Amino acid sequence: MxxxxxxxRHARISEGHCVICGSYGLLSKDHVPPRCATTIQPMFQKTVSEHYSSDEIKPINAHAGVTFKTICKNCNGNILGSLDHEIKVPIENFINLIRQYLAGVHFYGNVISTPFNAVPFLRAMVxxxxxxxxxxxxxxxxMDSEYYTPLRKFVLGENKKIEDTHDxxxxxxxxxTQITAQQTSFFNDGHLCHCSCMHFFPIAFLITFKNEGxxxxxxxxxxxxxKKLYxxxxxxxxxxxxxxxxxxxxxxxMLMTDTFTSASYPQK
Structure with a gap:
């Protein structure tokens, strides 16, 4: 075997500090990607480097979708739970439009668009x-972080100027294959971009420092x-x-802290 x-090693915990609000107590499981926007099914999970480089590594068996036990019940249920509808609606619309596109319906310039509410959508995704x-x-x-603190406060509704720091x-x-990653950097011809990402069908989502993406x-x-996603x-x-x-x-x-990454794929 x-x-x-x-x-x-980076998934088992019962209580600790919530990674969004910082409060200490019992932690709850958050589905990532959110269950409102994807089919909950048995998944296999590895780190990203394990997924791409080794078939010998045995994956974690995630019976009911991929979860991360890192946030408190209030942030999970009351904050993200109240915002998830703003992800659900545009993602469902987009999937329906994809079906039309694949069936031969013409879209101008091969661009599909769907309306959404930008701020609550962003807060939920972040x-x-x-x-x-x-x-x-x-x-x-x-701890205070130039990268993470503005994002946490944005999710909590305390930061109204997230575009001053992030793109x-x-x-x-x-x-x-669903991918999440933090503490990742991409070096391209002299430019270093620090980023986080969450990719799941049908959307890839990337966060970078402002003007450094x-x-x-x-x-x-x-x-x-x-007003719309394009x-x-x-x-x-x-x-x-x-x-x-x-x-x-x-x-x-490409530089990454592998234990802060996840690649999950449906069990066959």
Whole structure:
């Protein structure tokens, strides 16, 4: 029997500090991606490097979808729970439009659009992505961070100026493998981009520092004033749908803390 995925060491905890609000107490399981936007089914889970480089590593058996026990009940149920509808509606609309697109319905310029409410959508997406981390973070009180503190306060509704510090990108993600990652950096021809991502069918979501992002050519930038999500459905950039976990070319490098990443795929 092969070695069990490293993710197992970073998933077991009962109480600790919530990675969103910082309160100490019992922690609850958060589905990532949120259960409102994906089918809950048995999944296998590894770290990203294990998924891409080793078939010998035995994955974690996630019987009811992938969960992270890193946030308190209030942040999970009252904050993210009240916002999840803002993810559910546009994602369901987008999936229905994809079916029409594949059936031959014409969309102008191969771009599919769907209305959404930008701020609650972003708060929910950011909150679930923050939850997708190692339980090691929960063992100590939260520290101020140039990257994470504005995001946490944004999810809590305390930061109205998230665009002063961060940029958000998204694109069509056609894969069934669900990817979450934090503490990841992508070096491209002299430029270093620090980022976090949450990819699940049919959307890839990326967070970067403001004006420092590296992202796929077909990605769209998401702002708090947007009224619609726009997805470019052209297939010319398929190698980059899982960015930053993409083939490296030329003067490129990708750095990650593997235990803060997760790749999950349906059990056959």
């Amino acid at each position: 092969g070695k069990i995925s490293e993710r197992l 909150g679930h992505l923050l939850a997708a981390t190692s339980v090691e973070i929960c063992k100590n009180a939260l 958000f990108y998204y694109w069509f993600y056609p894969n069934r 590296t992202y796929p050519a077909h990605a769209s930038k998401l702002t708090v004033d947007d 997805f470019n459905m052209t297939q010319g950039n398929l190698d980059y749908v899982a960015f930053p976990f993409t083939p490296l070319k030329g003067n490129q490098m």
